[in-house]
Structures are given as C-alpha cells and as structure tokens.
Amino acid sequence: MGEAMASAGNADQLPYPPRTTEFTAPFWSAVADGRLTTTRCTRCEFLTFPPKVLCPQCWSRDVEYVVLSGRGRLATFTEVCVPPAVFRDEAPYVIGIVDLEENVRLLTRIRAPFDELTVGLPVHMVVRHSQPVALYEFAPSPDTENVCEEKNA
C-alpha cells in the first residue's frame, strides 16, 4: 500500500489530461508504445490529425488507424511564460506547431529551450511517460542519421 502510494506520488500526472474513449484508446496506447498514429479514410485516403470518427474531407465513416513517421519540421513555436493555473508548475514551457512528413499539422510540447529553436528545424516525437496517458511531445533531431538509428534500434 505504502509503495503504491509512493509510486502514484512519483508519477508524472498531466495537469490537463485528454479524455480516452473506445475510439481514441488505440491512439493513446500507441503513444505509450512510442508510435504516433491517426486515422485515414479507406475510401478517399484522406489523412487527418487528430484521429476522427469520420473522414473530414468526404464525410465517410469508414476510417482506419495508420502509423505516422513521428518526424517533421517545426513550423513555429512560443514559450508560454504566463500559463493557465493548472500548468503553473510546468511554466515556462515551449509549445510549437509541427508539420509531419505525411503533410499533417499538429500542436505539441517542444523539448528544447526557446532560444535554441528556429522555424524549419527537423523534430521527432518523444514519449512523455505521464499519467493517466502518455503524451506525444517533440524534440529537435540532431541530424537525419541519428534519427534513423534511433528508429532502427
């Protein structure tokens, strides 16, 4: 009991966790395994992010989960110095918009100091092993070779 409590106390609790449903559970469990996924339309093949219960392009309900590369470029970024109250303990922190190789765009946390970032920087997904779900964050990719090695490892 004491050990379980200590363990819960040490866990990285997300200040504002996303909700998990039967539909989104595959996405969040894949993140914990180090894979970024999303849904693609099985009719028109439109890829969207985040996963959606329909294809936003043709409104078909026939969508499937696919694995994304988790690699992309930093489109823009900011350092949040004045955060919402629940994020007070994490501030300041950097968030950014990443354009993935698959030509989809997402918002994420960037694990690097604001002053070391530039628009267009190659970035890759890193897992934040948080509770109640793991979160997908991104970090600068030192160079292309290293990213490939990491992926092959």
Place this chain on the structure above:
Amino acid sequence: MREPLASVVGVGASTVGRHTDELEHEIMIPVLLDAVADAGVSKSDLDSFVLSSPRPYIEQKYFATFLAAYLDLPVEDILLETHGNGMSGALAFDIAVDRIASGHAKVAVALGVSKETHISTGEHLQWSMRMVGDVDFHTPFGMTSISWYAMNATAYMHEYGVGRRELAEVAVKNRRHAAANPIAQFRELITVDDVLDSRPIVRPLHLLDVPPRSDGAAAVIVVAPELADKFRGDPVHVLSRGHYHEGIHQISTRPRSLTSFPAAARAASKAYEAAGIAPADIDVAEVYAPCSIVEVILSESLGFFPEGGGVKAALEGRTTSQGDKAMCTSGGCTSRGHPPMATPLYNVVEAVEQLRAESGERQVPGAEFALTSAELGDYNSTLIHVFGRGETL
C-alpha cells in the same frame, strides 16, 4: 454604392479598466442610457435587444432577461444573447443590423459587458484554454488564447526578417492613440524600449505586445436608414458585412502559411464588394487585434498593404490617425483595453465617432469609410462591417 443595411444613431461606452466595485448591470446600464440619449430614441422605441453573452464568471446568468426586467423593458421583436467567444459582440451588432435590414424591427440595440479583472489571469486562462483549442489534442500541452498569436509572430518574424523592435512600434503607436482617448485603459506614452523590456508573456510577445485584462461595457443603437434623420442629423450607415468561417479551429490539418488570415481576406472582400468600395477607400480600421502582430497581419489580409508589407507601412506611420490607413485609433486592444465580450462593440463605437468627426486629437482627417473586424480562433472566423458617413451615399 448600394442602400445601407441600417444606420447607427447612438453609441455609448464606459471607461475601460477596473470596475471591480460595480456589478455587471451597474456598468452596463449607464452606457445603455448614454447610447439611448445619444440617439434621441426613447425606451418605447426599442424593438430588439441583442446582448453579447457575458463570461461564465459573471454572477448573473441569463443576463439579457435579467436586464430587460431591471429596465422594465418589454421587447416586441427579439431578445437574445449571442455567443461566439471574442466575436460575441460583433455577432450582437450583426444581428441587430439584420433585424433592421430584414424589416423585422425599426430600432435595435446591441450591447455587451465584460467583467474580467476580479478573476486572476491564471484562472481566466484555465477557462479560455478550453475555448481556443481542442481539449483533447491541444489543451493538454498548455496552450493559451494568445499563444496562437505568439506563434504567428514567430513565423512572421522568421519569414520577413522582422525583429521585436519593429513589432513594438505598433504597440507604441496604439499607445499614442490611447493617450488621446479619454476612455482608454492606458494613456501614458510608452517607448519601444518599454515594450522590449516588459516581461515575457508568450515569447516573442511581451507584456506590452499583448492585451491587458479589462472591464467595460458598450452599447450601439441601430435604426432603419429611412428613420435615421429623425433621430440624428449625422447618422453613420452600416454599408455592408462579410463573414467567413474556414472550418478550422486554431490550426489547419494541412500545413499552410501562418503569416496570413485567409478568413479575414475572404470576409473583407465580401464586405468591400457588397459596399461597392475597395480596400483603398477605407480611411480607418478599428480591428479586433489582441496583439500587435495581429494588427500587422490583418493590415495585409484586409488588403491595405501587400503580404509582408504591414510592418514597413506601420514604421512609415501609415497606420497612425494621420496616416492613409489609420488602424486602432482608439488605442486598440493593447492600450484602449480589451473587455472581450464588449471589444467588437467598442470598435463600432470608435468607427462611428471617427465618421462623425468626434475623435478629438486622434481624429482621422476627413474619414469617410470605416471598417471593423471581429474573429474566432486564430482569425479562423471573421466578421467584417463597413461603415460610411451619411453624405457619402
């Protein structure tokens, strides 16, 4: 020039700043009475009552009905509250105009009040983060309403080689405007160095690049154009409106430019066409620009300056009250202040006063056409209104 949709004959606005010792209706009602007096209408003339829905942290809920009862005001045509985050006040104005244009009413009032300063910034952001992002896929990362504009700024500065110093000139210019506006929240002049040295909020934006927290209320009386002269000799006509929501909430699924506002461009072009004018005809634009960077991007997306030319135009003084494209002559969100639920109505008040030539030291000489804007998200949705002086018709 086409027939106007409606005419504004009365405006009222409270000082912007702290009204912590007053209740929401105690701020709102004097402003409504000012607008009614300004218009020369009487209580029994009011057909439609359209209120910008207040923040959830205003104590009195269903405020429109509460107000009507407090005012002992029977309403024939319609009484409703509009809800659209920062666009709420513009939606209230838009509906008031439409009740007139559609022939349902002869006299309508659009009004709104924001009480913000009794809530801490952290608490406010914790609530607004659920409105300005996807709560499952954006909010968990800790973004805030103005973090989206900060990311526009990073992209703009990179794309056009602009520095914080150049952007700061916009905040300095708006403070000069506010210094001449008796209702503005901040009237003490500032320098570029003051902006650069202020504390970071969402980098690269610092305190003086972003809006303050503000309380305030504004009201606008709109009437059928054929009645305008009966109430006031110098009505300001609502020539047109343009709206566009691009079906995007903060960021697009596909990568695209982060340095332009396509919805603003589209809404504005519809409004220009409906009014039978061109962007070059606009003398004064009182836009919804919470941060300096937003005003710069808007000055391009509204067609005033070429893409990437907004900062240069600002540095040349073209957006001051004496420039050819005056912007935010009230002082804008950063210096007049930003009571969000009323801000679009404050913008209408400024546009009307400019066209009536009542703006004193910040008067745009010979202003004939004015434009107001309001938005949702990262300007993913835009509502534009174009105004003209009576004699321009």
